[in-house]
Amino acid sequence: MRDAARMLGHWHRIDGEVLHGDKRGRDLGFPTANMALDRLHRPAFGIYAVLVDVLTGPNKGSYKGVASLGVRPTFGVNNPNLESYIFDFSGSLYGEHLSVALVDYLRPELKFTDLDALVAQMGRDSEQARAILADH
Numbered sequence: 462m463r464d465a466a467r468m469l470g471h472w473h474r475i476d477g478e479v480l481h482g483d484k485r486g487r488d489l490g491f492p493t494a495n496m497a498l499d500r501l502h503r504p505a506f507g508i509y510a511v512l513v514d515v516l517t518g519p520n521k522g523s524y525k526g527v528a529s530l531g532v533r534p535t536f537g538v539n540n541p542n543l544e545s546y547i548f549d550f551s552g553s554l555y556g557e558h559l560s561v562a563l564v565d566y567l568r569p570e571l572k573f574t575d576l577d578a579l580v581a582q583m584g585r586d587s588e589q590a591r592a593i594l595a596d597h
């Protein structure tokens with residue numbers, strides 16, 4: 462991603478509207494803003510450190526976060542999407558327009574048999590993304 466950004470002169474971004482997901486994220490303690498990937502050339506599935514620009518609505522602004530891009534193999538067969546967990550944010554983003562910059566690839570998506578293990582891994586992903594994004 463960093464090589465791509467250097468060559469492009471800007472981050473690789475995915476733009477779109479926040480859709481209603483399965484609402485599982487809030488139960489897991491990691492609520493996510495979900496976006497479709499239809500008709501886009503999809504980057505490698507996996508977990509990314511992201512910079513999120515909220516372009517519309519009362520929460521307009523720039524945020525840091527961590528996102529999952531892919532099919533969520535833990536939960537069976539799903540349409541590929543982009544799910545961003547935004548740090549230190551509490552509010553609704555449904556229907557708002559987001560631009561998500563993929564800054565760094567952290568790891569591939571994994572199929573967890575134990576939800577506690579997924580939640581623990583999401584915590585580690587968040588710490589890693591926070592460290593990567595500290596100077597952004």
Ligand SMILES: Cc1cc2nc3c(=O)[nH]c(=O)nc-3n(C[C@H](O)[C@H](O)[C@H](O)COP(=O)(O)O)c2cc1C
Nearest residue numbers: 482483484485486527529533534535546570571586
């Ligand atoms: C940081 C992060 C890491 C994730 N890693 C995985 C993963 O390795 N495997 C997986 O199946 N889903 C992963 N997910 C996706 C979650 O399963 C998904 O966000 C959750 O089920 C909520 O989905 P919903 O918003 O559609 O309800 C990850 C999500 C985040 C935010």
